[in-house]
Amino acid sequence: MSIASRRRLHPLGTHRVIDPPGAMPQNAWKLDNTPVARDNEILCTVDVLNIDSASFKQIADACDGDEARIAEHVFGIVRERGKQHNPVTGSGGMFIGNVEAIGKDLCEQVDLREGQRIASLVSLTLTPLHIESIARVCVQTGRIWIRGKAILFASGLWALLPTDIDENVALAVLDVAGAPAQVARLCKAGDTVVVIGADGKSGMLACASAKALVGERGRVIGVAPSDRSAAARLLIEHNFVDTFLVADARDTLALSEKLAAIAPELADLTINCVNVPETELASILCTKDGGTVYFFSMSTSFTAAALGAEGVGRDVTMIVGNGYARGHAATALQTLRDHPPIHAYFNDKYAH
Numbered sequence: 001m002s003i004a005s006r007r008r009l010h011p012l013g014t015h016r017v018i019d020p021p022g023a024m025p026q027n028a029w030k031l032d033n034t035p036v037a038r039d040n041e042i043l044c045t046v047d048v049l050n051i052d053s054a055s056f057k058q059i060a061d062a063c064d065g066d067e068a069r070i071a072e073h074v075f076g077i078v079r080e081r082g083k084q085h086n087p088v089t090g091s092g093g094m095f096i097g098n099v100e101a102i103g104k105d106l107c108e109q110v111d112l113r114e115g116q117r118i119a120s121l122v123s124l125t126l127t128p129l130h131i132e133s134i135a136r137v138c139v140q141t142g143r144i145w146i147r148g149k150a151i152l153f154a155s156g157l158w159a160l161l162p163t164d165i166d167e168n169v170a171l172a173v174l175d176v177a178g179a180p181a182q183v184a185r186l187c188k189a190g191d192t193v194v195v196i197g198a199d200g201k202s203g204m205l206a207c208a209s210a211k212a213l214v215g216e217r218g219r220v221i222g223v224a225p226s227d228r229s230a231a232a233r234l235l236i237e238h239n240f241v242d243t244f245l246v247a248d249a250r251d252t253l254a255l256s257e258k259l260a261a262i263a264p265e266l267a268d269l270t271i272n273c274v275n276v277p278e279t280e281l282a283s284i285l286c287t288k289d290g291g292t293v294y295f296f297s298m299s300t301s302f303t304a305a306a307l308g309a310e311g312v313g314r315d316v317t318m319i320v321g322n323g324y325a326r327g328h329a330a331t332a333l334q335t336l337r338d339h340p341p342i343h344a345y346f347n348d349k350y351a352h
Protein backbone atom coordinates (compact mmCIF):
# COMPACT_ATOMS: atom_id res chain seq x y z
CA MET A 1 0.00 0.00 0.00
CA SER A 2 1.40 3.40 -0.92
CA ILE A 3 1.93 6.16 1.64
CA ALA A 4 -0.63 8.28 -0.21
CA SER A 5 -3.34 5.63 0.07
CA ARG A 6 -2.53 5.10 3.77
CA ARG A 7 -3.09 8.80 4.37
CA ARG A 8 -6.48 8.67 2.63
CA LEU A 9 -9.27 9.13 5.15
CA HIS A 10 -10.41 5.71 6.35
CA PRO A 11 -13.41 4.94 8.59
CA LEU A 12 -11.17 2.80 10.81
CA GLY A 13 -8.77 5.71 11.33
CA THR A 14 -5.70 4.27 9.60
CA HIS A 15 -4.98 7.76 8.21
CA ARG A 16 -3.98 8.77 11.77
CA VAL A 17 -1.30 6.07 12.12
CA ILE A 18 2.23 7.48 12.21
CA ASP A 19 4.27 4.51 13.37
CA PRO A 20 4.66 1.82 12.22
CA PRO A 21 3.31 2.37 8.73
CA GLY A 22 0.62 -0.15 7.90
CA ALA A 23 -0.49 -0.66 11.50
CA MET A 24 -4.07 -0.19 12.64
CA PRO A 25 -4.72 2.57 15.21
CA GLN A 26 -4.98 0.10 18.10
CA ASN A 27 -1.72 -1.73 17.52
CA ALA A 28 0.17 1.33 16.25
CA TRP A 29 2.90 2.69 18.46
CA LYS A 30 2.07 6.29 17.61
CA LEU A 31 -0.97 8.15 16.30
CA ASP A 32 -1.32 11.64 14.90
CA ASN A 33 -3.26 13.38 17.70
CA THR A 34 -3.74 16.73 15.95
CA PRO A 35 -6.93 18.03 17.60
CA VAL A 36 -8.77 18.96 14.42
CA ALA A 37 -11.65 16.94 12.95
CA ARG A 38 -10.98 15.65 9.46
CA ASP A 39 -13.99 15.18 7.19
CA ASN A 40 -14.77 11.69 8.55
CA GLU A 41 -13.99 12.30 12.23
CA ILE A 42 -15.62 13.65 15.38
CA LEU A 43 -13.62 16.00 17.59
CA CYS A 44 -14.47 16.03 21.29
CA THR A 45 -13.41 18.27 24.14
CA VAL A 46 -12.39 15.85 26.89
CA ASP A 47 -12.55 16.51 30.60
CA VAL A 48 -12.45 13.07 32.24
CA LEU A 49 -10.45 9.95 31.45
CA ASN A 50 -11.32 6.63 33.02
CA ILE A 51 -8.11 4.62 32.88
CA ASP A 52 -8.85 0.89 32.76
CA SER A 53 -8.18 -0.82 36.06
CA ALA A 54 -5.30 -3.11 35.00
CA SER A 55 -3.51 -0.13 33.41
CA PHE A 56 -4.20 2.26 36.28
CA LYS A 57 -3.00 -0.24 38.88
CA GLN A 58 0.25 -0.76 36.97
CA ILE A 59 0.82 2.99 36.61
CA ALA A 60 -0.15 3.74 40.22
CA ASP A 61 2.18 0.99 41.50
CA ALA A 62 5.04 2.31 39.32
CA CYS A 63 4.44 5.83 40.74
CA ASP A 64 4.00 4.67 44.39
CA GLY A 65 0.42 5.98 44.30
CA ASP A 66 1.65 9.57 44.00
CA GLU A 67 -0.94 11.67 42.14
CA ALA A 68 1.54 14.11 40.61
CA ARG A 69 3.76 11.28 39.32
CA ILE A 70 0.75 9.40 37.93
CA ALA A 71 -0.33 12.56 36.10
CA GLU A 72 3.17 13.05 34.66
CA HIS A 73 3.33 9.36 33.67
CA VAL A 74 0.03 9.51 31.77
CA PHE A 75 1.00 12.82 30.21
CA GLY A 76 4.24 11.20 29.05
CA ILE A 77 2.49 8.21 27.45
CA VAL A 78 0.10 10.46 25.54
CA ARG A 79 2.88 12.84 24.48
CA GLU A 80 4.89 9.92 23.12
CA ARG A 81 2.13 7.84 21.55
CA GLY A 82 -0.66 10.32 20.75
CA LYS A 83 -3.04 8.07 22.71
CA GLN A 84 -3.40 6.68 26.26
CA HIS A 85 -2.07 3.23 25.46
CA ASN A 86 -0.19 1.79 28.43
CA PRO A 87 2.85 0.05 26.91
CA VAL A 88 3.11 -2.36 29.87
CA THR A 89 -0.48 -3.64 30.10
CA GLY A 90 -1.45 -2.81 26.50
CA SER A 91 -4.77 -1.42 27.75
CA GLY A 92 -6.45 2.00 27.77
CA GLY A 93 -9.79 3.19 29.12
CA MET A 94 -12.37 5.66 27.85
CA PHE A 95 -13.33 9.33 28.11
CA ILE A 96 -16.20 11.70 28.78
CA GLY A 97 -16.42 14.88 26.77
CA ASN A 98 -18.47 17.17 24.58
CA VAL A 99 -18.79 16.97 20.83
CA GLU A 100 -16.94 19.98 19.46
CA ALA A 101 -17.00 19.36 15.72
CA ILE A 102 -18.36 16.73 13.35
CA GLY A 103 -16.56 16.27 10.03
CA LYS A 104 -18.67 17.10 6.99
CA ASP A 105 -18.80 13.50 5.71
CA LEU A 106 -20.34 12.34 9.00
CA CYS A 107 -22.92 15.07 9.60
CA GLU A 108 -25.67 13.14 7.84
CA GLN A 109 -24.55 9.74 9.11
CA VAL A 110 -24.34 10.16 12.87
CA ASP A 111 -27.15 10.87 15.28
CA LEU A 112 -25.10 13.39 17.20
CA ARG A 113 -24.97 17.17 17.53
CA GLU A 114 -22.22 19.54 18.48
CA GLY A 115 -22.30 20.28 22.19
CA GLN A 116 -23.74 16.91 23.21
CA ARG A 117 -22.07 15.17 26.12
CA ILE A 118 -20.90 11.64 25.42
CA ALA A 119 -18.82 8.78 26.79
CA SER A 120 -16.55 7.04 24.31
CA LEU A 121 -17.14 3.30 23.98
CA VAL A 122 -13.94 2.53 22.11
CA SER A 123 -10.65 2.08 23.88
CA LEU A 124 -8.25 4.94 24.52
CA THR A 125 -5.64 2.61 23.01
CA LEU A 126 -6.92 3.60 19.56
CA THR A 127 -8.26 7.09 20.27
CA PRO A 128 -6.08 10.05 19.19
CA LEU A 129 -5.79 12.12 22.38
CA HIS A 130 -4.23 15.50 22.96
CA ILE A 131 -3.75 16.54 26.61
CA GLU A 132 -3.21 20.22 27.41
CA SER A 133 -3.14 19.82 31.17
CA ILE A 134 -4.07 17.41 33.93
CA ALA A 135 -6.09 18.89 36.77
CA ARG A 136 -6.64 15.98 39.13
CA VAL A 137 -6.02 12.26 39.60
CA CYS A 138 -8.27 10.04 41.74
CA VAL A 139 -6.17 7.09 42.87
CA GLN A 140 -9.18 5.25 44.36
CA THR A 141 -11.14 5.16 41.11
CA GLY A 142 -8.58 5.51 38.31
CA ARG A 143 -10.15 8.69 36.95
CA ILE A 144 -8.14 11.63 35.64
CA TRP A 145 -9.57 15.10 35.02
CA ILE A 146 -7.90 16.81 32.07
CA ARG A 147 -8.18 19.61 29.56
CA GLY A 148 -7.81 17.90 26.24
CA LYS A 149 -9.28 16.80 22.95
CA ALA A 150 -9.91 13.43 21.36
CA ILE A 151 -10.86 12.14 17.95
CA LEU A 152 -13.50 9.50 17.27
CA PHE A 153 -13.29 7.75 13.92
CA ALA A 154 -16.28 7.02 11.71
CA SER A 155 -16.20 3.46 13.11
CA GLY A 156 -16.05 4.72 16.72
CA LEU A 157 -18.71 4.00 19.31
CA TRP A 158 -20.08 6.36 21.93
CA ALA A 159 -23.02 6.67 24.28
CA LEU A 160 -24.99 9.75 25.19
CA LEU A 161 -24.83 10.08 28.95
CA PRO A 162 -28.06 9.06 30.70
CA THR A 163 -29.98 11.79 32.51
CA ASP A 164 -30.95 9.62 35.51
CA ILE A 165 -27.45 8.44 36.47
CA ASP A 166 -24.59 10.61 37.72
CA GLU A 167 -22.12 11.00 34.85
CA ASN A 168 -19.10 9.80 36.85
CA VAL A 169 -21.08 6.72 37.84
CA ALA A 170 -22.12 6.19 34.23
CA LEU A 171 -18.47 6.46 33.20
CA ALA A 172 -17.49 3.76 35.72
CA VAL A 173 -20.27 1.47 34.49
CA LEU A 174 -19.72 2.09 30.77
CA ASP A 175 -16.01 1.33 31.17
CA VAL A 176 -16.90 -2.27 32.01
CA ALA A 177 -20.10 -2.52 29.95
CA GLY A 178 -18.89 -5.62 28.12
CA ALA A 179 -18.98 -7.70 31.31
CA PRO A 180 -22.69 -7.66 32.26
CA ALA A 181 -23.62 -7.85 28.58
CA GLN A 182 -21.64 -11.07 28.11
CA VAL A 183 -22.88 -12.51 31.41
CA ALA A 184 -26.42 -12.07 30.11
CA ARG A 185 -25.44 -14.13 27.04
CA LEU A 186 -23.52 -16.84 28.86
CA CYS A 187 -25.52 -17.56 32.06
CA LYS A 188 -28.28 -20.13 32.13
CA ALA A 189 -30.81 -21.04 34.79
CA GLY A 190 -29.32 -23.59 37.18
CA ASP A 191 -25.70 -22.69 36.43
CA THR A 192 -22.95 -22.48 39.02
CA VAL A 193 -21.13 -19.23 38.26
CA VAL A 194 -17.82 -18.16 39.79
CA VAL A 195 -16.90 -14.46 39.60
CA ILE A 196 -13.24 -13.81 40.35
CA GLY A 197 -12.61 -10.19 41.34
CA ALA A 198 -16.22 -10.02 42.56
CA ASP A 199 -15.94 -6.81 44.56
CA GLY A 200 -14.70 -4.60 41.71
CA LYS A 201 -16.79 -2.63 39.19
CA SER A 202 -17.24 -5.34 36.60
CA GLY A 203 -17.32 -8.09 39.25
CA MET A 204 -20.24 -6.54 41.14
CA LEU A 205 -22.27 -6.01 37.97
CA ALA A 206 -21.42 -9.55 36.84
CA CYS A 207 -22.54 -11.02 40.18
CA ALA A 208 -25.83 -9.10 40.13
CA SER A 209 -26.52 -10.05 36.55
CA ALA A 210 -25.58 -13.71 37.07
CA LYS A 211 -27.63 -14.01 40.25
CA ALA A 212 -30.73 -12.77 38.45
CA LEU A 213 -30.20 -15.30 35.65
CA VAL A 214 -29.20 -18.54 37.41
CA GLY A 215 -32.40 -18.65 39.45
CA GLU A 216 -33.16 -20.72 42.53
CA ARG A 217 -31.37 -23.85 41.32
CA GLY A 218 -28.24 -21.94 40.36
CA ARG A 219 -25.47 -20.53 42.45
CA VAL A 220 -23.15 -17.52 42.27
CA ILE A 221 -19.80 -17.69 44.07
CA GLY A 222 -17.85 -14.45 44.42
CA VAL A 223 -14.07 -14.49 44.89
CA ALA A 224 -11.85 -11.65 46.11
CA PRO A 225 -8.81 -11.30 48.39
CA SER A 226 -10.98 -10.05 51.27
CA ASP A 227 -14.64 -10.13 52.28
CA ARG A 228 -14.25 -7.01 54.38
CA SER A 229 -14.50 -4.40 51.66
CA ALA A 230 -17.76 -2.42 51.52
CA ALA A 231 -18.44 -3.98 48.12
CA ALA A 232 -17.92 -7.54 49.37
CA ARG A 233 -20.18 -6.93 52.37
CA LEU A 234 -22.85 -5.50 50.08
CA LEU A 235 -22.70 -8.51 47.76
CA ILE A 236 -23.13 -10.85 50.73
CA GLU A 237 -25.80 -8.85 52.61
CA HIS A 238 -27.99 -8.36 49.53
CA ASN A 239 -27.56 -11.95 48.30
CA PHE A 240 -25.90 -10.99 45.02
CA VAL A 241 -23.67 -13.98 45.80
CA ASP A 242 -24.64 -17.26 47.44
CA THR A 243 -21.11 -17.74 48.76
CA PHE A 244 -18.13 -15.44 49.05
CA LEU A 245 -14.71 -17.10 48.88
CA VAL A 246 -11.76 -15.18 50.28
CA ALA A 247 -8.83 -16.14 48.05
CA ASP A 248 -5.93 -14.75 46.06
CA ALA A 249 -6.54 -15.92 42.49
CA ARG A 250 -2.79 -15.91 41.82
CA ASP A 251 -2.52 -18.77 44.30
CA THR A 252 -3.89 -21.31 41.84
CA LEU A 253 -4.08 -24.38 44.05
CA ALA A 254 -5.42 -22.54 47.09
CA LEU A 255 -8.34 -21.03 45.15
CA SER A 256 -9.17 -24.16 43.16
CA GLU A 257 -9.11 -26.33 46.30
CA LYS A 258 -11.32 -23.90 48.22
CA LEU A 259 -13.77 -23.84 45.33
CA ALA A 260 -13.79 -27.64 44.96
CA ALA A 261 -14.50 -27.95 48.69
CA ILE A 262 -17.75 -25.98 48.41
CA ALA A 263 -18.69 -26.83 44.79
CA PRO A 264 -17.22 -30.25 43.90
CA GLU A 265 -18.98 -30.22 40.53
CA LEU A 266 -17.10 -26.96 39.73
CA ALA A 267 -18.39 -23.98 37.76
CA ASP A 268 -20.38 -24.01 34.55
CA LEU A 269 -19.14 -20.48 33.99
CA THR A 270 -16.19 -18.61 35.49
CA ILE A 271 -15.93 -14.85 34.93
CA ASN A 272 -12.49 -13.37 35.51
CA CYS A 273 -12.73 -9.67 36.49
CA VAL A 274 -9.39 -9.14 38.24
CA ASN A 275 -6.89 -6.36 37.59
CA VAL A 276 -3.72 -8.39 38.21
CA PRO A 277 -1.85 -10.92 36.05
CA GLU A 278 -1.41 -14.68 36.57
CA THR A 279 -4.93 -15.73 37.42
CA GLU A 280 -5.63 -17.71 34.24
CA LEU A 281 -4.99 -21.20 35.61
CA ALA A 282 -7.06 -20.66 38.76
CA SER A 283 -9.96 -19.58 36.53
CA ILE A 284 -9.55 -22.73 34.41
CA LEU A 285 -9.31 -25.06 37.42
CA CYS A 286 -12.50 -23.57 38.92
CA THR A 287 -14.38 -24.55 35.75
CA LYS A 288 -15.78 -28.00 34.95
CA ASP A 289 -15.00 -29.89 31.74
CA GLY A 290 -17.30 -28.49 29.08
CA GLY A 291 -17.73 -25.24 31.00
CA THR A 292 -16.81 -21.71 29.94
CA VAL A 293 -14.24 -19.22 31.21
CA TYR A 294 -14.90 -15.60 30.30
CA PHE A 295 -11.67 -13.62 30.63
CA PHE A 296 -12.84 -10.02 31.00
CA SER A 297 -9.57 -9.03 32.67
CA MET A 298 -7.08 -7.02 30.64
CA SER A 299 -4.31 -8.80 32.52
CA THR A 300 -5.14 -12.06 30.77
CA SER A 301 -2.37 -13.80 28.85
CA PHE A 302 -3.53 -15.84 25.86
CA THR A 303 -0.46 -18.06 26.21
CA ALA A 304 -1.00 -18.70 29.91
CA ALA A 305 -4.67 -19.50 29.32
CA ALA A 306 -4.18 -21.72 26.27
CA LEU A 307 -1.16 -23.64 27.53
CA GLY A 308 -2.52 -23.72 31.08
CA ALA A 309 -5.77 -25.40 30.03
CA GLU A 310 -3.87 -27.87 27.88
CA GLY A 311 -1.40 -28.57 30.68
CA VAL A 312 -4.10 -29.52 33.17
CA GLY A 313 -6.20 -31.34 30.55
CA ARG A 314 -9.28 -29.19 31.10
CA ASP A 315 -11.63 -29.02 28.10
CA VAL A 316 -13.14 -25.58 28.64
CA THR A 317 -14.30 -22.92 26.22
CA MET A 318 -12.34 -19.73 26.80
CA ILE A 319 -13.75 -16.40 25.71
CA VAL A 320 -11.71 -13.24 25.26
CA GLY A 321 -13.44 -10.30 26.93
CA ASN A 322 -14.60 -8.33 23.93
CA GLY A 323 -15.26 -4.83 25.28
CA TYR A 324 -18.14 -4.51 22.82
CA ALA A 325 -21.38 -6.43 22.60
CA ARG A 326 -24.40 -5.10 20.76
CA GLY A 327 -26.45 -3.03 23.24
CA HIS A 328 -23.81 -3.39 25.94
CA ALA A 329 -24.05 0.21 27.20
CA ALA A 330 -27.81 0.00 27.69
CA THR A 331 -27.51 -3.43 29.34
CA ALA A 332 -24.84 -2.26 31.77
CA LEU A 333 -26.71 0.91 32.77
CA GLN A 334 -29.93 -1.09 33.18
CA THR A 335 -28.10 -3.62 35.39
CA LEU A 336 -27.19 -0.71 37.66
CA ARG A 337 -30.78 0.64 37.71
CA ASP A 338 -32.17 -2.84 38.42
CA HIS A 339 -30.04 -3.24 41.54
CA PRO A 340 -30.46 -0.20 43.80
CA PRO A 341 -27.94 -1.32 46.47
CA ILE A 342 -25.22 -1.53 43.80
CA HIS A 343 -26.36 1.78 42.33
CA ALA A 344 -26.09 3.36 45.81
CA TYR A 345 -22.60 1.88 46.26
CA PHE A 346 -21.48 3.22 42.87
CA ASN A 347 -22.92 6.64 43.80
CA ASP A 348 -20.89 6.64 47.04
CA LYS A 349 -17.69 5.58 45.34
CA TYR A 350 -17.76 7.29 41.92
CA ALA A 351 -20.17 10.26 41.99
CA HIS A 352 -17.64 12.92 42.87
Ligand code: NAP
Binds near residue numbers: 091202224229249297
Ligand atom coordinates in the same frame (compact mmCIF):
# COMPACT_ATOMS: atom_id res chain seq x y z
P1 NAP B 1 -11.69 -3.14 39.63
O1 NAP B 1 -12.94 -2.39 39.93
O2 NAP B 1 -10.39 -2.52 39.99
O3 NAP B 1 -11.79 -4.58 40.30
C1 NAP B 1 -10.72 -5.50 40.28
C2 NAP B 1 -11.08 -6.66 41.17
O4 NAP B 1 -10.04 -7.64 41.15
C3 NAP B 1 -11.29 -6.27 42.64
O5 NAP B 1 -12.39 -6.98 43.12
C4 NAP B 1 -10.01 -6.79 43.28
O6 NAP B 1 -10.15 -7.08 44.65
C5 NAP B 1 -9.84 -8.06 42.49
N1 NAP B 1 -8.52 -8.63 42.64
C6 NAP B 1 -7.33 -8.01 42.58
N2 NAP B 1 -6.34 -8.89 42.81
C7 NAP B 1 -6.93 -10.08 43.01
C8 NAP B 1 -6.43 -11.38 43.31
N3 NAP B 1 -5.12 -11.61 43.41
N4 NAP B 1 -7.32 -12.40 43.49
C9 NAP B 1 -8.66 -12.17 43.39
N5 NAP B 1 -9.18 -10.96 43.10
C10 NAP B 1 -8.32 -9.93 42.92
O7 NAP B 1 -11.59 -3.48 38.09
P2 NAP B 1 -12.70 -3.36 36.92
O8 NAP B 1 -12.78 -1.94 36.48
O9 NAP B 1 -13.91 -4.11 37.31
O10 NAP B 1 -11.91 -4.13 35.76
C11 NAP B 1 -11.65 -5.52 35.90
C12 NAP B 1 -10.73 -5.99 34.81
O11 NAP B 1 -11.37 -5.81 33.54
C13 NAP B 1 -9.42 -5.20 34.71
O12 NAP B 1 -8.40 -6.09 34.30
C14 NAP B 1 -9.70 -4.19 33.62
O13 NAP B 1 -8.52 -3.74 33.05
C15 NAP B 1 -10.52 -5.06 32.68
N6 NAP B 1 -11.35 -4.36 31.70
C16 NAP B 1 -11.64 -5.08 30.58
C17 NAP B 1 -12.42 -4.52 29.59
C18 NAP B 1 -12.73 -5.32 28.36
O14 NAP B 1 -13.20 -4.75 27.41
N7 NAP B 1 -12.49 -6.61 28.37
C19 NAP B 1 -12.92 -3.22 29.74
C20 NAP B 1 -12.63 -2.52 30.91
C21 NAP B 1 -11.85 -3.11 31.90
P3 NAP B 1 -9.67 -5.98 45.74
O15 NAP B 1 -10.55 -4.79 45.48
O16 NAP B 1 -9.90 -6.62 47.03
O17 NAP B 1 -8.22 -5.70 45.41
